Amino acid sequence: MVFSHLIFLYAFLPLLLLLYYIGKDAGWRRGILLLFSLLFYAWGEPVYILLMLASALLNYQCGRLIGAAPTDSRRKLAVVSGVVINLALLGVFKYTGFAVETLNALTGLALPVPKIALPLGISFYTFQAMTYVIDVYRGYCQPQKRFSRVLLYICLFPQLVAGPIVRYVDIEDQLNERRVSAAQINHGIWRFAIGLGKKVIFSNTCGLACQNLFASAGSTVLGNWAGILFYALQIYFDFSGYSDMAIGLGHMFGFTFPENFDYPYISRSVTEYWRRWHMTLGSWFRDYLFYPVLRSRVFQRLTRSLKKAGHKTAARQLPTILALLIVWFSTGLWHGASWNYVLWGLYYGVWLILEQYVLEKPMKKLPGAAQAVIGHTSFFFITLIGYAFFYHENNLFANLGRLFGVGTASFSSEYAVSLLYENGLLLMAALVCVTPLGHRLYEALRARLRNTCGPHRAYTADRMIKTVLVLALLAVCTLRLVGDSYNPFIYFKF
Amino acid sequence: MNNNEIYERLNSIFQDVFDDSSLTVNPDTTAADIEDWDSLTHITLVGAVEEEFRMKFSMKEVVEMKNVGEMAQIVAARRKR
Numbered sequence: 001m002v003f004s005h006l007i008f009l010y011a012f013l014p015l016l017l018l019l020y021y022i023g024k025d026a027g028w029r030r031g032i033l034l035l036f037s038l039l040f041y042a043w044g045e046p047v048y049i050l051l052m053l054a055s056a057l058l059n060y061q062c063g064r065l066i067g068a069a070p071t072d073s074r075r076k077l078a079v080v081s082g083v084v085i086n087l088a089l090l091g092v093f094k095y096t097g098f099a100v101e102t103l104n105a106l107t108g109l110a111l112p113v114p115k116i117a118l119p120l121g122i123s124f125y126t127f128q129a130m131t132y133v134i135d136v137y138r139g140y141c142q143p144q145k146r147f148s149r150v151l152l153y154i155c156l157f158p159q160l161v162a163g164p165i166v167r168y169v170d171i172e173d174q175l176n177e178r179r180v181s182a183a184q185i186n187h188g189i190w191r192f193a194i195g196l197g198k199k200v201i202f203s204n205t206c207g208l209a210c211q212n213l214f215a216s217a218g219s220t221v222l223g224n225w226a227g228i229l230f231y232a233l234q235i236y237f238d239f240s241g242y243s244d245m246a247i248g249l250g251h252m253f254g255f256t257f258p259e260n261f262d263y264p265y266i267s268r269s270v271t272e273y274w275r276r277w278h279m280t281l282g283s284w285f286r287d288y289l290f291y292p293v294l295r296s297r298v299f300q301r302l303t304r305s306l307k308k309a310g311h312k313t314a315a316r317q318l319p320t321i322l323a324l325l326i327v328w329f330s331t332g333l334w335h336g337a338s339w340n341y342v343l344w345g346l347y348y349g350v351w352l353i354l355e356q357y358v359l360e361k362p363m364k365k366l367p368g369a370a371q372a373v374i375g376h377t378s379f380f381f382i383t384l385i386g387y388a389f390f391y392h393e394n395n396l397f398a399n400l401g402r403l404f405g406v407g408t409a410s411f412s413s414e415y416a417v418s419l420l421y422e423n424g425l426l427l428m429a430a431l432v433c434v435t436p437l438g439h440r441l442y443e444a445l446r447a448r449l450r451n452t453c454g455p456h457r458a459y460t461a462d463r464m465i466k467t468v469l470v471l472a473l474l475a476v477c478t479l480r481l482v483g484d485s486y487n488p489f490i491y492f493k494f
Numbered sequence: 495m496n497n498n499e500i501y502e503r504l505n506s507i508f509q510d511v512f513d514d515s516s517l518t519v520n521p522d523t524t525a526a527d528i529e530d531w532d533s534l535t536h537i538t539l540v541g542a543v544e545e546e547f548r549m550k551f552s553m554k555e556v557v558e559m560k561n562v563g564e565m566a567q568i569v570a571a572r573r574k575r
Contacts, residue, residue: 138554271532286533287557294537295553303541320534356534 001043002489003192003245004199006481009474012040013249020253026177030152033253040157041120048119051093052155058085059129060150063136067143075137082133090126093119098337121161123334125154127284132168134288140169149175158249162242162491164260165280171255178254186463188251193470195244199489200477202430203237206230209423217416219409224402225384226420232387233430236265238490239278265434268375270351270382281334285327293323317357325349340396344389351382500566500573507542508562511535521563547573 001008016036020029042049062082069075091099093116100113132150136143144150153175159166210230217223243260250257264277274282293299299319306315325346332345363371385403392399402408420427432438449458501519509517512530525531531539540556543565549572551559559565 138552140554275532290533291537291553291556294541295556316538320538324534 001040003242003249004196004477004481004489006478009196009478009481012036017252029178029253030148030175033156034148034152037152037155037157037160041155041160045120048117048122051089051119051122052125053151055086055089055125055129056151056154057147058082059132059154060144060147062133063143063150064145066133066136079133079137083130086126086130086133090122092116093122095333095337102339124163124165125160127165127281127334128159128167129154130288131165131284135167135169141172144172156255158246158253158255159257162239162246162489163278163280164243164246164258165284166257167284170258174255180252180254184251184254186466188248189470190466191248191251192245193248193473195241195246195248196477197473198237198241198244198433200480201473202426202433203234203241204480205426206234206237206430209419209426210234213416213419217413217419218402220411220413220416221402221405221408222412222420223416224388224399224408226416228384228387228391228403230423230427231391232265232384233427233434235387235390235490236261236434237430242489242491263434263436265383266376266436267379268372269355269379270348271355273379273383274348274352281331285331289330290323290327293326294319299323321353321357324353328352335390336393338393340389340393343396344386347386347389497566497570500569501562503546504543504562504566504569507539507546511539511542519562521561521566523562524560543569548575549573 020032065078066075069078096116097113100111135141210227213223213227240261247257258280260280262276264273267273303315303319328345328349332342335341449461505519508519509515547569
């Protein structure tokens, strides 16, 4: 099921809220949440739900094994088995076809390529489950005694399918019992409505504009750039909208999930962008891959031997650079079983390394205004080219070439210009909405209200404005959803 | 060795890692106070501290240390030189 589905909005969610809040007992509420989460998943994956149940069971057992292990080496064995099992499940169901295709291409063999459908959300819930076993091993949390809690953690419907990647320790206590205030529920509804608006009003329309531009003006340079620009907007509104909805739904049931986006498109560098975009994935790779790789024996030995040989700078930089390449190769591969995603990841890895070790110092010597102009402009083009890697699963290089006039018929065409004209208003509105401008204006208004009418009236006014906005958003989105069939979430396929 | 000495040695490591000889750290210094303190420099810093004091941080500590004070406490409890 999808959040931006009329059945979800008008049947699933209201029914769940009703049943959930009818009972005051914490056990009842956990049970209802678990039941509806399983229903939510089974709606789209009636068979693969068994895989998710198996994954939860394996991770639960693994946590218990780590907790009960008498020695450090046993604990290590248990956690390594847990990680291997998780990666193996992900590997089999996500990467088998890709691996066989690559093998065929490399060796000239013609092995049959198995067609395994990707289980919904497997990349997300596998990564979540891994935080559980690894954090039990690292001593962040106790192994959970009850299977139903681990299952609830894995299958909790708001963030099950497309993040944010919530770590077990983030919600360990909340899994047992939660206190929900009316203010939190209100805030949750507000966040959900914002996310729904991002998805239905902006993402779906930007997606259509992108499709049309590539289909009708794909032979022009302008059409390619504009197409990728609309794709960049679509994916931001799609994915951050999904995260907003997940976080909002969490609030409605008393959960606090980590934030996932912080206005990524106002970044001045790739480094900054990756601190603002899909933050829970970035910090996952930092804590569970980057740090462990750099602190592994192999890497420490490399550092030591470089230092012994007198290469001081290399000793400091080379291991980090190698670890970064490993992380970004993995980040790319995580997104999809296809080489374009791997190249996309490495593209960003190389930029991050360049920024860290080459570009940072000369940039800092420039005056502030120049830093801002160069930073924002270069980021704009670097990101759009990055999205071209991401968008074109097939014929990547031919499509990249078209951005630079290789293989295009002309720079522009009447059709490209008229399409841009048609979508000009959408483009401008979307560009304003990727910045914190709206948020800042509203906060300024609220501060002014507080100063002039006092905190109580300001609070009432805030509630009234938000209620009207929520209802308006819901009405607009419903109207659009009734007549619109173009409604996919991009990150569902990862 | 007293706390002051640990801070002196930590300070020179920070100056070295962040390439800034005017940098001074105190127990309350956090990543937010030093502009370049991100995940890359953090792990370099941890490595340099471990080497200087001949000790190891656990993975949990690497991720969780919130300020220089916490780092110094762990160092004081575990250092071998």
